[in-house]
Amino acid sequence: MTALANGWLAVAGLGPGDEQLVTPEVRSALDAATDVIGYFPYIARVAPRDGLALHGSDNRVELDRAAHALQLAAAGARVVIVSSGDPGVFAMASALFEALEGRPDLIDLDIRILPGITAMLAASARAGAPLGHDFCAINLSDNLKPWALVERRLRLAAQADFAMGFYNPRSASRPYQFAQALEILRQECEPDRLITFARAVTTPDERISTVTLAEATPEMADMRTVVIVGNSATKRLGRFVYTPRRAD
Amino acid sequence: MTALANGWLAVAGLGPGDEQLVTPEVRSALDAATDVIGYFPYIARVAPRDGLALHGSDNRVELDRAAHALQLAAAGARVVIVSSGDPGVFAMASALFEALEGRPDLIDLDIRILPGITAMLAASARAGAPLGHDFCAINLSDNLKPWALVERRLRLAAQADFAMGFYNPRSASRPYQFAQALEILRQECEPDRLITFARAVTTPDERISTVTLAEATPEMADMRTVVIVGNSATKRLGRFVYTPRRAD
Numbered sequence: 001m002t003a004l005a006n007g008w009l010a011v012a013g014l015g016p017g018d019e020q021l022v023t024p025e026v027r028s029a030l031d032a033a034t035d036v037i038g039y040f041p042y043i044a045r046v047a048p049r050d051g052l053a054l055h056g057s058d059n060r061v062e063l064d065r066a067a068h069a070l071q072l073a074a075a076g077a078r079v080v081i082v083s084s085g086d087p088g089v090f091a092m093a094s095a096l097f098e099a100l101e102g103r104p105d106l107i108d109l110d111i112r113i114l115p116g117i118t119a120m121l122a123a124s125a126r127a128g129a130p131l132g133h134d135f136c137a138i139n140l141s142d143n144l145k146p147w148a149l150v151e152r153r154l155r156l157a158a159q160a161d162f163a164m165g166f167y168n169p170r171s172a173s174r175p176y177q178f179a180q181a182l183e184i185l186r187q188e189c190e191p192d193r194l195i196t197f198a199r200a201v202t203t204p205d206e207r208i209s210t211v212t213l214a215e216a217t218p219e220m221a222d223m224r225t226v227v228i229v230g231n232s233a234t235k236r237l238g239r240f241v242y243t244p245r246r247a248d
Numbered sequence: 249m250t251a252l253a254n255g256w257l258a259v260a261g262l263g264p265g266d267e268q269l270v271t272p273e274v275r276s277a278l279d280a281a282t283d284v285i286g287y288f289p290y291i292a293r294v295a296p297r298d299g300l301a302l303h304g305s306d307n308r309v310e311l312d313r314a315a316h317a318l319q320l321a322a323a324g325a326r327v328v329i330v331s332s333g334d335p336g337v338f339a340m341a342s343a344l345f346e347a348l349e350g351r352p353d354l355i356d357l358d359i360r361i362l363p364g365i366t367a368m369l370a371a372s373a374r375a376g377a378p379l380g381h382d383f384c385a386i387n388l389s390d391n392l393k394p395w396a397l398v399e400r401r402l403r404l405a406a407q408a409d410f411a412m413g414f415y416n417p418r419s420a421s422r423p424y425q426f427a428q429a430l431e432i433l434r435q436e437c438e439p440d441r442l443i444t445f446a447r448a449v450t451t452p453d454e455r456i457s458t459v460t461l462a463e464a465t466p467e468m469a470d471m472r473t474v475v476i477v478g479n480s481a482t483k484r485l486g487r488f489v490y491t492p493r494r495a496d
Contacts, residue, residue, distance in 0.1 A: 024272075113372075124363075125361035128341070138382045156405075160405060
């Protein structure tokens with residue numbers, strides 16, 4: 001099948017939850033789409049209208065979803081795959097390219113990645129500026145990588161004195177990972193290192209709290225939480241947490 | 249001076265350049281502001297209107313700018329400090345909190361940080377998905393930290409096999425840093441590691457190119473460039489560059 005000239009595919013970031021954080025670029029793509037594809041809770045954020053087909057699917061079927069989107073766009077549809085946050089950060093953009101590798105006939109399709117506000121940066125903004133210096137982002141899920149690699153990255157990141165953002169710290173199927181991550185941090189960092197737990201950031205369920213590493217427990221994170229670990233200079237200032245720009 | 253009840257201060261991210269990437273939240277804050285403060289080129293992105301004072305200032309006066317904003321908001325003004333990208337990523341949010349440390353009398357002021365699309369993630373989206381796995385962000389400027397710390401972070405990040413985004417890779421006053429960063433990468437990474445240079449991303453001057461580490465030269469970056477270094481699995485796929493979700 002050769003792609004029809006007028007079909008296109010956008011992978012769009014809806015941001016962390018608040019509609020006020022959806023970029024006009026993403027809004028325009030949704031307005032122009034004939035088909036929107038994504039995980040059910042993200043599809044639920046798209047307003048139904050005539051001429052728009054909404055294709056919700058379950059979690060963990062990213063490759064099927066991407067292949068479906070390619071198929072539709074190749075047939076002439078205007079397709080948006082919706083991600084939460086930013087599609088390029090632990091979301092659908094890489095899955096789309098993995099699927100595209102299996103369809104070299106579609107390499108010339110009109111494909112665009114539309115950035116969004118990723119949860120880690122929304123959480124940082126709500127807390128103050130804990131990522132205001134060099135930082136890293138680590139997906140704590142070991143669905144697609146060995147846990148040993150996560151451990152290694154955690155240790156090296158702590159030794160580099162990066163601030164850190166953790167995605168997918170804990171889920172029903174992986175309850176132990178975050179406990180182990182805390183253990184590694186306790187070996188590498190001082191006990192008063194600040195850790196911010198940001199749950200369901202920018203939604204009505206938002207809950208943000210900051211504790212020291214000594215006070216942190218695994219139960220403080222769930223699957224809707226991003227965790228931000230400050231660097232060695234991160235400090236509290238009233239209700240805020242921030243990392244100074246200067247470092248020694 | 250005690251803060252007047254109706255004054256507020258928002259530190260807002262304008263994104264990398266394209267107005268279609270400015271969030272509605274930021275747009276609303278600008279519409280409600282009496283005063284907008286920032287570096288001249290960012291102030292130039294704000295439409296003048298009756299009742300709005302635009303306060304442009306030069307680079308490298310972040311603390312003065314933040315103190316000025318606090319002063320105005322404390323006197324009852326509705327103030328927006330504009331940053332490019334995301335204010336929490338190598339931008340004005342941390343500078344604001346540094347200034348606030350010197351003004352404990354203003355700690356109860358209504359202060360909000362409004363996230364934006366940071367250059368690294370906009371660049372990643374334009375290129376494909378090179379940051380689609382664990383990654384770090386490093387400011388290569390040594391204005392506010394010793395170069396030895398930058399070197400150390402680069403080495404550890406490469407050993408952790410993070411993808412990396414570099415901000416401020418090179419400027420007229422610091423022409424040598426990026427050459428040294430490339431040298432460190434050549435010591436730690438294989439020669440066919442992919443590096444994307446994204447200049448003036450999402451603006452009319454945008455220029456994006458991807459080369460191997462062996463091909464990369466210092467002149468490929470300037471002060472308007474963000475540099476994205478893939479991890480060991482990052483690959484080309486047609487005109488795109490992406491990092492698979494899976495790692496060994």
